[in-house]
Amino acid sequence: MTSRRKSIPQAAPLAAYRAARTRIDRAVARVLASGRYVLGPEVEAFEQEFAAYIGCRHAVGVGSGTDALVIALRALGLPPGTVVATVSHTAVATVAAIELAGLTPLLLDIDPKTYTLAPAALERAFRSGQSIGAVIAVHLYGQAADLDAIAPLARRHGAKLIEDCAQSHGATLGSRRLGSIGDIACFSFYPTKNLGAVGDGGAVLANDDGLAVRLRELREYGWRERYISAIPGMNTRLDPIQAAVLRVKLAWLDRANARRAAVAARYDRGLAKTGLSLPARRSGGTHVFHQYVIRTPQRDALRATLDRAGISTTIHYPVPVHLQPAYRGRVALDPGGLGESERAAREILSLPMFPELSAADAARVIAAAKAA
Numbered sequence: 049m050t051s052r053r054k055s056i057p058q059a060a061p062l063a064a065y066r067a068a069r070t071r072i073d074r075a076v077a078r079v080l081a082s083g084r085y086v087l088g089p090e091v092e093a094f095e096q097e098f099a100a101y102i103g104c105r106h107a108v109g110v111g112s113g114t115d116a117l118v119i120a121l122r123a124l125g126l127p128p129g130t131v132v133a134t135v136s137h138t139a140v141a142t143v144a145a146i147e148l149a150g151l152t153p154l155l156l157d158i159d160p161k162t163y164t165l166a167p168a169a170l171e172r173a174f175r176s177g178q179s180i181g182a183v184i185a186v187h188l189y190g191q192a193a194d195l196d197a198i199a200p201l202a203r204r205h206g207a208k209l210i211e212d213c214a215q216s217h218g219a220t221l222g223s224r225r226l227g228s229i230g231d232i233a234c235f236s237f238y239p240t241k242n243l244g245a246v247g248d249g250g251a252v253l254a255n256d257d258g259l260a261v262r263l264r265e266l267r268e269y270g271w272r273e274r275y276i277s278a279i280p281g282m283n284t285r286l287d288p289i290q291a292a293v294l295r296v297k298l299a300w301l302d303r304a305n306a307r308r309a310a311v312a313a314r315y316d317r318g319l320a321k322t323g324l325s326l327p328a329r330r331s332g333g334t335h336v337f338h339q340y341v342i343r344t345p346q347r348d349a350l351r352a353t354l355d356r357a358g359i360s361t362t363i364h365y366p367v368p369v370h371l372q373p374a375y376r377g378r379v380a381l382d383p384g385g386l387g388e389s390e391r392a393a394r395e396i397l398s399l400p401m402f403p404e405l406s407a408a409d410a411a412r413v414i415a416a417a418k419a420a
C-alpha cells in the first residue's frame with residue numbers, strides 16, 4: 049500500500065452500474081432469455097416510459113445520440129443543403145450530424161456565462177438574410193439553452209427548432225422538461241450521460257404523429273411494412289439490452305440528478321472565494337449538472353495541480369468544432385465571429401461530477417483547487 053490516495057475519476061459509469069447491479073443484471077438476463085434481440089417489447093416499454101417522463105407524445109429509440117440527430121434532421125424533410133444553425137462549442141456530433149443528413153452547418157457564438165447559443169448571434173444570422181431552415185439548440189452541461197429567446201426567433205423566421213438534449217436528461221425550463229419544447233429533440237445514452245446505457249444508445253422525441261412515423265421508418269431501412277422500403281432509410285435501432293438497462297436507470301434518474309446537484313452545491317460553497325468563475329444557473333429552470341464547469345485563465349496550471357493530487361478533470365471541449373481539422377476553413381461561421389467560443393475553450397475545466405461522488409471526495413477536489 050503506497051501513501052498515495054485513491055484517485056478521483058472525472059466520470060464513473062462503473063459506479064452507476066454497481067449502484068443498481070442486481071436490477072441491471074436481472075434486466076439483461078430477461079432480454080437474453082426472451083429470444084427477442086432487436087426492437088420488441090423491451091424497446092417499446094422504454095420508449096413509452098421515457099416519452100412519459102419527458103412529457104412528449106413519442107419517443108423513438110435509436111443507436112446513438114449522433115444517429116438521433118441525423119434522423120431527426122432527415123425526418124423534418126428539409127431540402128438538401130439547407131442551412132442548419134448551431135454552436136461551435138459542442139460535442140462534434142452535433143455538427144457531424146448536420147452534414148451526415150446532407151445539410152449545411154452554420155456555427156454561431158455562445159453566451160460566455162452559460163456557454164449556450166447566444167440569441168444575439170442567432171438574430172444576427174437571421175438578419176444577415178441567410179435562409180436558415182433549422183436551429184439546433186444544445187442544452188450544454190445540463191441546463192437549457194436560452195429557449196425563451198431562441199424559440200420565438202426560430203418561429204418568426206420559419207426555422208424548425210431541434211433540441212440537443214444529450215447532456216440534459218431531466219432538466220427543466222419553466223414547467224417543462226427539456227426535450228418537450230422544440231419541434232423535435234435528440235438524446236444520447238452514452239454511458240457517462242445523466243441517463244447512460246452500457247454501450248451506445250439514443251432517442252428522438254416528438255409530439256407530432258407524422259414525425260414519429262417517419263422517424264420509425266428512417267431508423268429501419270425506411271420500412272413501412274417489413275421488407276418494403278417506403279423511403280430511403282438506415283439501420284439505427286436501440287438495442288433491447290440497452291433499453292432494459294435504461295428502464296432500470298430511468299426509475300433512478302431524478303435521484304441521480306439530485307445527487308449531482310448536491311455535489312454542485314458543495315463545489316459552489318467550497319469554491320466561492322477562489323476567484324474561479326463558477327457555473328451560472330439560468331433562472332426559471334433546473335440544472336442537472338451533466339458537467340460542473342469552472343473557468344479560469346490559469347486553467348492548464350490548475351489542471352496539472354489537480355492531476356498531481358490524483359484528481360481527474362476533462363475539457364469539454366478543448367477545440368471548438370470550427371477549428372478542428374475536419375471543419376476548419378470549410379464551414380460557414382457566425383458573421384460576428386466566434387470569439388467567446390474560442391476564449392471558453394482556453395479557460396474551461398470540468399471537475400469530477402457523477403452521482404456517486406462522495407462528500408469526502410468533493411472536499412478533496414475543493415481543497416486541491418483552493419491550494420492551487
Ligand SMILES: *Cc1c(COP(=O)(O)O)cnc(C)c1O
Nearest residue numbers: 112113114139141142214236238
Ligand atoms: C454525447 C453528445 C452527442 C452524441 O451522442 P453519441 O451518443 O455519443 O453519438 C451529441 N450532442 C451532445 C451535446 C453530446 O454531449
